[in-house]
Amino acid sequence: LAPAAAVVDISHDVAAHDVRAGSLLLWRTVPWLAPGVALAVVDPGVGTARRAVAVETAHPDGLWLVGPDNGLLGPAVAAAGGPRRAVALVDTDRYRPVPGPWGRTFAGRDLLAPAAALLSRGVDLSELGPPVDASTLVAGTVEDPVLTADGLSCVVLWVDRFGNAQLNAGPADLEALGSELAVTVPGDRPGATRHLPLHRADTYADLAAGVVGIVTDSYGLCALSADRRRAADLLGLRAGDPVLVGRRPSWS
């Protein structure tokens, strides 16, 4: 449908059914997506009444997102300036480039990818299906960090392949905490916690061997990192875990 399209494979490594991880990955890539059409499929509800949608965002360079309306697209749409228009994708026979007795289990191939291909060729969004009220799109959520008397309450968004634990906070969120930091992470037993000093660093190599620090990562977010070690393993952290970044006690 679009043989001249330049296809960029952002990732095929999202775990099966993990809509949240997919939505965060897509959200992180928004600064590099426009102009373009982004196809995203993490779709445990394939074939059910969950909507398939194509969304035209307000991104000034032109960015469309295509996928299931299950929260996967929401954070990326918001990061791209919000939705301008949206349509539902319902006409499955129209889109299938290869007619066949296929089942209803692969909308990514049979509906969503063809719609993305048509958009990439310049077909107007309105030609792909009936309009839907953009305010009814499932938002998904990228949680904001919460500043409390104890510190900045964060969540681990992502553990990358080097073991860096990306937080839902940027360097500006840390300003209120001063220069001497500590981190509190879940402990080995339910309800237990571990407290460690947390060193600020510009790069991984600034950290001494085995020391955990906080670095502004390549997405501009704060990450718990270590030099040539997996910080997430040192701290026992996985995506979704709570992390409290606070002032370092004077006795520590």
Place this chain on the structure above:
Amino acid sequence: LAPAAAVVDISHDVAAHDVRAGSLLLWRTVPWLAPGVALAVVDPGVGTARRAVAVETAHPDGLWLVGPDNGLLGPAVAAAGGPRRAVALVDTDRYRPVPGPWGRTFAGRDLLAPAAALLSRGVDLSELGPPVDASTLVAGTVEDPVLTADGLSCVVLWVDRFGNAQLNAGPADLEALGSELAVTVPGDRPGATRHLPLHRADTYADLAAGVVGIVTDSYGLCALSADRRRAADLLGLRAGDPVLVGRRPSWS
């Protein structure tokens, strides 16, 4: 040799030496391959007397397959309408774009890929090597299911990354069995079997939690599936395992 070719990577995930798995993967993709040249290499006999071949199929849109003549290509060639012409690829020096003291262990790079590249540029099959009798190509086999008094005797063709177990049967093969189905799979001990009710479903989400059903999958074949669970793990199934789909006993 063909810098303008659009190269599509179907898969690099076939296990080492698993000619059967490679042949089934290639066979499943035939509806999306034409027009084109498909290069396939699972080649434990590289460098031996096994032939390397290029096959022109009868596919109306134009489909050529290039690979070792060890059964890898057979099912795909059959699905594409059968062979029209075939040649043996033997002139290794001619094909090597980079001359060098390389060994004879990588025909995929040194012989097969160059031949595919030349075909994609429009070079006629006859220029690539001496003709071979297409009836002598190794067929490989995609087994047909067998209807017995006990039910439909199938085999697991493939377990996909979601744990769906694809069978060598389509929905029409199930018609004789009625609407209430059961499945028999190998048990934990040699010779033992397990029997379970088998629910028909259109999509994964139609199945209740932990229940195994039979779905028409995205290739139009029957698959044993579960909602957000790995049906193959629930049933202890791997590719190649036998599966009997039968009528559900009245007492079950």
Place this chain on the structure above:
Amino acid sequence: LAPAAAVVDISHDVAAHDVRAGSLLLWRTVPWLAPGVALAVVDPGVGTARRAVAVETAHPDGLWLVGPDNGLLGPAVAAAGGPRRAVALVDTDRYRPVPGPWGRTFAGRDLLAPAAALLSRGVDLSELGPPVDASTLVAGTVEDPVLTADGLSCVVLWVDRFGNAQLNAGPADLEALGSELAVTVPGDRPGATRHLPLHRADTYADLAAGVVGIVTDSYGLCALSADRRRAADLLGLRAGDPVLVGRRPSWS
């Protein structure tokens, strides 16, 4: 920056921080890289004073290499005929196609890839940064095998996905050893060794079941191999391990 560039993904499978493995992988691909620009990033020192460089090699077909100056590029530069010119890449703001509050942790995206893109468009090396003395580039090393009274002392460069153990020796290096070979590899206990007969073969299938042989591989180097078995597992070998290839004792 270079939308018309044909991008070939050589590998994303080098282990984190393994500069040596990356340098060997890049070195092995040199015969297929020119004309072109090769971008390589294994960069544990990202953000530190280690230099980022772009190197124009003496390869007659035109080959540029871009990456950190930590030894990653050295063997490939040497294999391409040595360096002709080199520049340091220091102007980070100039290169970032997407301005943002990103951290200093991803020079591959923010500095090295943009520089490679500009080179691929024909921008002259001198426009990318200040010249550096090519003789000061970190060489890295591909060790040569050493012929001793006991045999040829080698090292395992690489274990491929089939379990072949590639050595730092070519077939010519074996000529002094005669036709009857044996191999000595590390044993189970520290300081212990294992001795096995080593069969010469042209292809994997020439080897009897379970027998380890030495084959000229697809890079023209000697590899310890077995037919449809992982020779490295049979011998307990990993990349970097020492291997002695010697004459087979008359009593073996």
